[in-house]
Amino acid sequence: MLMRSTCNRSVVKRSILHAFLLLLLWSCSSSRLPTLRYGTAQEVGMDADTLACAVDLFRQAVDKDELRGVVLLVARQGVVVVHEAIGWRDKENEFPMQKDSLFRMASNTKPTIATAVLILAEDGKLALSDAAGEYLPAFAARPGAGITIHHLLTHTSGLRIGSIFLRPLLEKSPEHPDAPSLQVEVARFGEIGPEEEPGTTYSYSNPGFNTLGAIIEVVSGQPLNVFLKERLYDPLGMYDSLNHESQSDHARMSKVYSRRRGEGEWYARWSPGDPPDYPFVRASGGMISTAWDYAIFYQMYLNDGVYNGRRILSEESVEQGTSQQTMEVYTLEEQESRRGFYGYGWNVSQEGIYSHGGSDGTYAWVDPNREIIGLVFTQSPGGENPRSEFRDLVAASVSEPGQGRR
Numbered sequence: 001m002l003m004r005s006t007c008n009r010s011v012v013k014r015s016i017l018h019a020f021l022l023l024l025l026w027s028c029s030s031s032r033l034p035t036l037r038y039g040t041a042q043e044v045g046m047d048a049d050t051l052a053c054a055v056d057l058f059r060q061a062v063d064k065d066e067l068r069g070v071v072l073l074v075a076r077q078g079v080v081v082v083h084e085a086i087g088w089r090d091k092e093n094e095f096p097m098q099k100d101s102l103f104r105m106a107s108n109t110k111p112t113i114a115t116a117v118l119i120l121a122e123d124g125k126l127a128l129s130d131a132a133g134e135y136l137p138a139f140a141a142r143p144g145a146g147i148t149i150h151h152l153l154t155h156t157s158g159l160r161i162g163s164i165f166l167r168p169l170l171e172k173s174p175e176h177p178d179a180p181s182l183q184v185e186v187a188r189f190g191e192i193g194p195e196e197e198p199g200t201t202y203s204y205s206n207p208g209f210n211t212l213g214a215i216i217e218v219v220s221g222q223p224l225n226v227f228l229k230e231r232l233y234d235p236l237g238m239y240d241s242l243n244h245e246s247q248s249d250h251a252r253m254s255k256v257y258s259r260r261r262g263e264g265e266w267y268a269r270w271s272p273g274d275p276p277d278y279p280f281v282r283a284s285g286g287m288i289s290t291a292w293d294y295a296i297f298y299q300m301y302l303n304d305g306v307y308n309g310r311r312i313l314s315e316e317s318v319e320q321g322t323s324q325q326t327m328e329v330y331t332l333e334e335q336e337s338r339r340g341f342y343g344y345g346w347n348v349s350q351e352g353i354y355s356h357g358g359s360d361g362t363y364a365w366v367d368p369n370r371e372i373i374g375l376v377f378t379q380s381p382g383g384e385n386p387r388s389e390f391r392d393l394v395a396a397s398v399s400e401p402g403q404g405r406r
Contacts, residue, residue: 033303034078036295044076047397054393055084057386058376062087066383068257068266069097071291073375074394078299082394083291089254089379091266100290102240102252103377104270106358109243109287110209112232112297114153114345116216116224118317119231125219128153132211135218136183136190139211143193149215151198152208153344154325158194161207164284181280182224186214202326202342206284213283225281235310236300238293245276248288256360257380266380270360285358291375298366298373301354322346322354322366363387370398 041048051074061067069087073080085097120126126135128150133140139147151157166188170179178184189207196203213224220227225243233241242248250272258269270277278286296307301322305313313321324341340349348354355365361378374394376387 033306034299035308036075036078036080036292036299038083039079039081041081041397044079044081045399046076046081047399048081050393050397051082054390054397055082055086057390057393058084058086061384061386064384065266067378067385068380069101069254069378071097071099071101071103071375071377072390073291073295073373073377075295075299075373076398077371080295089252090271091255091257092268097254098252100240100252100292101254101377102248102288102290103254103362103379104245104256104285104358104360105287105289105294105362106285106360107206108289108294108356108358108362108364109283109285111345111356112228112287113209113212113216113283114321115232115297115313116228117149117153117212118313118321118344120216120219122314122317126215132190132215135215136186136211138187138190140190144190145193146198147194147211148198149212150325152205152212152215154202154342155205155208156199156202156326156329157205157208157211158196158198158201158203159189159192159205159208159211160195160203161189161192161205164206164282165210165278169279180278182210182282183214183217186211200329202329209284210282213281216283223281224283232297232312233293235312236296236307238289238296241287241289241293243281243286243288245270245274245286245288248272253288254379257382259382291377294362294364294377295373295375298364298375302366302368302371302373320344322348322352322368324348361385365391367395370395372398 041051055072058070058072068091069089072082072084074082083099085099087097089095089097089101121128130149132147133145138144147157165185170176170184172179176184189211216227217224228243253272255268256270257266259266300307300312301318304315305311305318321344323343325343326341327335340347346354346356352369353365353367357363361381364375366373374391376390
């Protein structure tokens with residue numbers, strides 16, 4: 001008995017030592033992953049003149065009034081080599097765009113929602129193969145049955161509801177005492193159900209992502225904005241990020257300008273202090289953020305789920321989320337003609353670059369092969385935006401592409 005007891009203690013000690021060494025190894029490797037800091041283009045193998053030409057594209061666009069204002073940010077290997085504010089956040093009052101200006105992110109909210117779903121999956125609270133009806137009763141029976149969380153994440157749910165929510169929004173009543181709310185409005189989608197067999201076609205769906213937001217609330221037991229703040233924004237240090245216009249710092253918010261592309265005068269479609277688009281937090285859009293905050297989120301993905309020593313996602317979840325998940329819904333001929341496919345909250349190109357844009361003018365991308373993140377944040381959609389040329393010049397500025405992190 002004494003020998004067996006001694007052996008057991010020895011095994012336990014070795015197991016504890018092994019676990020400690022693994023934790024120490026992970027901690028050391030995580031501490032080497034970059035956090036954003038300012039530096040020079042030269043130290044990360046980029047050509048400063050080419051980057052200057054890229055920035056100048058936007059100076060010219062603002063001078064021509066093709067854009068009212070823009071914030072640009074480019075980082076390689078965590079070193080911020082471009083962070084410029086150009087033009088106006090409020091042209092009429094001559095308020096200049098600033099590096100810490102706040103932006104309505106619109107559909108750039110979607111990568112954060114997908115991240116929240118992956119966090120819950122890692123927590124064991126849900127599985128991506130689960131039917132939406134397991135969490136939302138309105139989806140449990142026909143016509144909404146058959147839609148899974150994977151379908152919602154990839155816009156392959158078959159939902160063809162054209163608006164963000166059905167109009168008019170429900171009013172408070174004995175039947176709907178919480179109306180209007182995210183969960184109450186999403187329940188109406190389940191009653192309509194998909195027009196196409198789930199998993200067989202791709203169609204970008206704002207209602208689908210709002211359904212994910214309702215699932216996050218049910219599974220976490222928290223309002224969507226509270227969950228995002230506690231599990232994503234605060235751990236990453238994204239202290240300027242939130243999910244409703246009414247709570248934003250209006251002194252730093254940019255007006256949202258609109259016009260028909262290439263014609264007409266700009267007009268302010270939304271101004272700080274105007275009523276929010278919806279009276280509740282949604283998941284298809286609604287995020288408010290700065291270029292710096294959003295760059296932190298993108299750097300976390302480029303770091304395979306870690307930022308500033310905090311692991312937000314596993315490497316496996318990052319790989320899954322940034323992979324081309326919708327390829328199988330297309331024929332081989334269609335696959336060959338497409339430039340990319342959708343992942344979980346990301347557009348993923350054939351070259352492995354993942355990105356997303358927002359209808360109010362924001363756009364950002366991650367180039368894992370060159371270890372680059374880039375952001376072009378405007379609030380004046382409809383003008384001639386040189387973001388594609390900007391991205392090409394940023395890529396061209398790299399003297400020797402890296403091997404990425406995978």
